[in-house]
């Protein structure tokens with residue numbers, strides 16, 4: 001008997017913006033065209049999952065309630081919808097759950113449940129030797145990094161390949177020890193760019209091990225000057241700005257270092273739009289990244305379906321940041337979210353199911 005027959009489906013429900021999360025029965029979803037149904041074995045938590053109560057209305061104003069939150073899952077395919085060529089029942093996969101996306105707005109596609117529907121375009125088979133708990137750190141971090149780096153309306157960089165030649169161009173990843181940043185560092189390297197990065201000193205070795213050529217401390221008062229110096233004689237193809245305070249500093253770098261002047265911000269704040277207009281005459285172009293966008297554009301399948309499967313199998317790409325398994329079962333998620341709110345450093349909080 002399979003696990004879903006034993007337990008039926010259970011979800012972690014959010015009944016209203018002000019309500020607490022509760023575990024309860026959920027329908028067994030069916031995969032539509034281009035989708036797979038996945039038995040979830042591990043899920044990972046992201047800052048957006050930990051947004052408190054009413055603030056969620058600012059991030060997902062369209063979200064219908066009751067809702068099933070969450071974006072990152074790993075597990076086994078149990079059913080394959082029409083039009084899916086590359087995935088089969090029994091495949092071990094990791095994928096981006098899109099239940100909260102405006103175009104979806106569906107509880108069947110939310111990560112925090114035992115049986116979830118994933119779009120094949122943002123689902124990646126994982127090697128037999130890779131644990132679900134290791135793989136599950138990938139989805140939103142990789143999707144957000146890929147959106148920022150590769151979408152034409154963001155940095156518009158070349159896509160990653162199995163053997164990209166060096167391009168002689170640089171990418172700055174500000175906040176490279178984050179989930180988004182560890183993925184951006186690897187994706188930009190795999191696309192042939194030299195990566196300059198910032199992180200706390202305790203994470204410099206990790207960021208270098210993922211492919212960054214030079215890493216700077218974002219708290220250092222001279223960090224802008226140091227980064228500009230490292231860019232002397234180079235061409236800055238684009239910057240991914242991650243973390244509080246990243247935008248003013250990356251704008252300062254872009255103004256002084258030249259290059260394309262393009263900055264994709266994964267940390268948009270209410271004043272980002274005003275800043276974007278103010279810096280345009282200075283030759284700096286700021287765009288706001290949306291991590292769910294690759295589920296609806298060419299970047300999603302290019303990275304999740306075409307690049308990552310072989311890169312993971314051949315060890316050219318590492319799930320990062322490393323997983324910290326903090327509980328088991330949907331009921332463990334609320335405590336894990338409280339822990340995430342307290343802050344993490346180069347770690348992804350993971351719950352097994």
Ligand SMILES: NC(=O)c1ccc[n+]([C@@H]2O[C@H](COP(=O)([O-])OP(=O)(O)OC[C@H]3O[C@@H](n4cnc5c(N)ncnc54)[C@H](OP(=O)(O)O)[C@@H]3O)[C@@H](O)[C@H]2O)c1
Nearest residue numbers: 047144175177178179180199200243244289290291345346
């Ligand atoms: N726009 C979108 O669609 C989207 C999607 C995903 C995430 N995000 C946003 O992107 C940011 C990162 O998310 P995540 O999930 O990748 O984060 P995360 O992994 O939870 O971030 C933890 C890391 O943040 C770093 N950090 C903290 N303050 C920083 C700062 N001021 N500058 C640079 N790094 C800083 C810490 O680095 P050290 O320990 O090295 O100091 C730590 O390793 C968050 O603001 C999140 O809301 C946006």
